Amino acid sequence: MGFKIYLAKPRGFCAGVERAIEILNLALKKFGSPIYVRHAIVHNERVVSEFEKKGVKFVEEVEHVPEGSILIFSAHGVSPDVRKIAENRNLRIIDATCPLVTKVHLEAKNYAKGNYTILLIGHKNHVETQGTMGEAPDRIIVIESEEDIKKVENRNLKKIAVITQTTLSVDDTKEIVERIKKRFENVEKPKADDICYATQNRQDAVKKISPFVDIFLIIGSKESSNSNRLKEIAEKYGTKAYLINDKNEIPLEEIKNASAIGITSGASTPEELVQEIIGELKSMGGEEIIEMEGTEEKIKFQLPPDLE
Ligand code: SF4
Structure with a gap:
């Protein structure tokens, strides 16, 4: 039997994540690899592994970055102590902390x-x-x-x-x-x-869809705070919810019994993962895709001056 797919709006990348990814791409273009990033640039495995392929090295400890290297601070920000250690190591710092x-x-x-x-x-x-x-x-x-x-x-x-x-x-x-x-x-x-606005809007979108669906798939990393909150909210509204990284983690048994499935993605999840999962669901009986109305997001943050 076929099922409906309700797609949340807004979902996926927020302005802070887009900015952090753009900063890293521009830095790669300008300086070449290796570029070091303190922590995952954003909390998503796909994004991180794509950057690793391009020569980006992710470290938790700034002490592990060779002196004189380029170091980017992730979207999540750093404490003044971490900043100081980086400065003392004579690193060229580019700050991708979300404003x-x-x-x-x-x-x-x-x-x-x-x-x-x-x-x-x-x-x-x-x-x-x-x-x-x-x-x-x-x-x-x-x-x-x-x-x-x-x-x-x-x-x-x-x-x-x-x-x-x-x-x-x-x-x-x-x-x-x-x-x-x-x-x-x-x-x-x-x-x-x-x-932030992105967290609020994504939570509102989940609340809107929950009454219509049997289960909710939240696409995002287990490390992603805002994705975990989306799962909790769907559950609070009485819907069984799964936080999944990619199509390999689709809960097959649950899908079989569902007549409507909700989909959203965390602020650090690329849309390509959502589309891959929709493609998979279509092959499993997903018939109608209903994209709900939601808040339009037009926010864009400025890039650091030396990368603009
Ligand atoms: S604070 Fe909000 S806008 Fe900034 S990166 Fe985090 S989720 Fe995105």
Whole structure:
């Protein structure tokens, strides 16, 4: 029996990921390989392996980059310590940090200067949160869950500011912020949300499709924070969801019993992976493809001046 495919819009690359990939491509063109990148340029295996084929070397420790090399910081940003180590190694640095991550770093710095205790809502092990933490390690407390709020609830904190990782669940974060506000008076928050436009739009698109589908395929890497959140949101809306890297991970048994399948992709997932999966689903009985209406994204970030 055939099934319908509901395609989320927007999905896939955000402006920060597009910029980071363009920076790396332009750097390759300008300087040739090898080029070193601190961490995966964006969290997607296909993107990383394509760049490896072109001579890009991905490292976690800047100390492993030979002196005098070209080093690109990934879209997730780095702490001031990492930046300093890179500068001391006489590396030519090109910064592909997403400007919306940089915005959160600046907020952390400013609140720290104002002697705030900063509650940073985010995932402790995520590279973006670690980078932001590094801006004011003595002033920042990472809040990963409601449990973490309990640890600070009894402390006599006077000036509190709340900032967040850019790729969190909008709804869960709202709940955590509300709880912090209930406990503490005068909680400061940045004027504009830290959860970025791309994260918000992709989550809204999943919410829109969930009522129509039996299962949701979220195409993205297991490391990708925003992709994981999309899976959680589909599940929260009552849809069984799978986070899959590529067509080899399509849950075949589940597809057999579905009459409608939702598809979306994380902000670091190339559209070619989505199209490969749609092609595979068509060969398995996917008949009608319905692309839902969604927010048009027109944001484009400037490139670093020496690469424009
Ligand atoms: S998901 Fe948001 S913060 Fe992350 S790179 Fe994309 S636009 Fe920037």
